[in-house]
Amino acid sequence: MTDTATPTAADAPEPGPPPGPGEGPARSYAKLAADESREDYSLRYAPHSFRRWSPSTVAGTALGGIAYLADFAIGASIVFTYGFTSGFASILCAATIIFVTGIPIARACATYGLDMDLVTRGAGFGYFGSTLTSLIYASFTFIFFALEGSIMAQAMHQAVGLPVEVGYLVTTLIVIPIVFRGMGALAKVQAWTQPVWIIGMVLPFVVLAFEAPGSWSAFTSFGGTEGAGSGFDWLGFGLGTGVALSLIAQIGEQADYLRFMPAKTEANKRRWNLAVLAAGPGWVVIGAAKQLGGALLAFVALEAVGKTHALEPIAPQIEALKPWLGSFALPAAALFVIVSQIKINVTNAYSGSLSWSNFFSRLTHKHPGRVWYIFLNLAIALTLMEMNMFAALNKLLGFYSNVGIAWIVAVAADLVINKRIGLSPPYIEFKRAYLYAVNPAGFGAMVIASVVSILAFFGLFGAYAEAFSTFIAAGLSLVLCPLIAWVTKGRYYLARPNPVNGPGVEIADITATHTCTVCETSYELPDVADCPVRSGPICSLCCSLDAECGDVCRRAPAGPVLMPLPTVREAGPTIAL
DSSP states (O other): OOOOBBOTTTTTTTOOOOOOOTTOOSSSOHHHHOOOOHHTTTOOOOOOOOOSHHHHHHHHHHTTOOOOHHHHHHHHHHHHHHOOHHHHHHHHHHHHHHHHHHHHHHHHHHHHHHHHEEEIIIIOTTTTTHEEEEEEEHHHHHHHHHHHHHHHHHHHHHHHOOOOHHHHHHHHHTTTTHHHTOOHHHHHHHHHHHHHHHHHHHHHHHHHHOOOOHHHHHTTTTTTTTOOOOSSOOHHHHHHHHHHHGGHHHHHHHHHHTTTTOOOOOOTTHHHHHHHHHTTTTHHHOOOOOOOOHHHHHHHHHHHHHHHHSSSSSHHHHHHHHHGGGHHHHHHHHHHHHHHHHHHHHHHHHHHHHHHHHHHHHHHHHHHHHHHHHHHHHHHHHHHHEEETTGGGHHHHHHHHHHHHHHHHHHHIIIIIIITTHHHOSOOOGGGGOOSSOOOIIIIIIHHHHHHHHHHHHHTOOOHHHHHHHHHHHHHHHHHHHHHHHTTTTTTSSSOTTTTTSTOOOOOHHHHHETEEEEEEEEEEGGEEEETTTTTTEEHHHHHHHHSSTHHHHSOOOOOOOOOOOOOOOOOOOOOO
């Protein structure tokens, strides 16, 4: 390991004296935060020792999380509002944008073992710059938890007459025991419920194929319920695309699973690449099909149940199953909806807890544990459900998509453009010790693109700019991220070189560990920084939570800090070299 630096600057704070015998580490984490079987390395790099699942298992778990029926409601809402032709074009256009931007993000998360927040830090946003994106991502999780919970409450009301207000509470409480236990429990739930979900998803369309074979043909000439007409309309296309693009931040939830992908090797690279593609951007292929399928089911059920209930996935599901299942259609449809919503809402709650953890750890320099933030996320989602956010679906999602796409496109632009032309470091650096607080390349691009597109969304620049506000957000982010990086010559990506595992550092074994001088726990090299204040290695989380170091390592020139020899993991216990 390369020797790195000890503080020589006069203004460097004196490191505290090392703990004496029996005094214990300088920082010990709360019980829940220290239990990685529940914590799942939130705020951290996911070490190779924890990535014990196969590529297919990780992909299956990630894809299980897209079982949600909001796609049904979103697709039906778009087609009902803008007609089939404009709606169909909107859904396909949004899916293409989401797929293309999702590829580099999925590969980065799977390669480096990092969640969306940590990738955002190193992909043009800086240490504090990504704090805002954590809030954006958290809002995605509770907005869609509320949307999915509303659909589940509607199903329980239909099935057993449970008041929807009570149903909202039930849908919120039911996911807590699963999410509390982390990735292991989520993987089991997704695997066990997958057969029920597949049957429930496919069966209504099989029934329609036999009982109403002309329904698709009639659907393609549907002009909507708002007088849009069956022809193509540019305004309707733009507005519909904006609603569908609200799902672009779903790549963050996929990344929360992809960070547990095992390392790519010659033996598994084909399965690895396929799994990352399928579980990363590939979710939107299924998502777009579900949007169109949901719109078709809603169209077929429209006359029988009316517009309002046709937009609620449970009613079209029942109507589609009636010809074959008769009176059993209601419980069968309710079971499918409830299973689907549990599958997605455990993911929403899990991802929300990770995002809130990232957000508050940087603001408060405290980390009580991921699980506590589950309750914050669910409380906000429950409030939105009780406020009947389902009734304002199009407007809410259309507004959100302006911010979401500005963020995701800025990250994708950094990974694809800036890194390839040398404006950005060739790897993802996420540790506070090496990052500037704010990088104007990605953060500035996102803020400018969001502000301009939101002004357009509210009609400041005319009807067409309002309809195409999400395209404005995407275009500005795509251009501004590399432009700002070029103008600033990429100087705000790294505050100082990383001598522990940065480019050019020879590493015999990436799984080798160092013991953090603060919490006295061993972590793999990518999760370790050299700390001149502590005169030794520090883990990324202890570095994040340090409120007294004054960021000396980033501000002052430093001399060499002696890093002890690492330990290397073997099949048995770790041994010292």
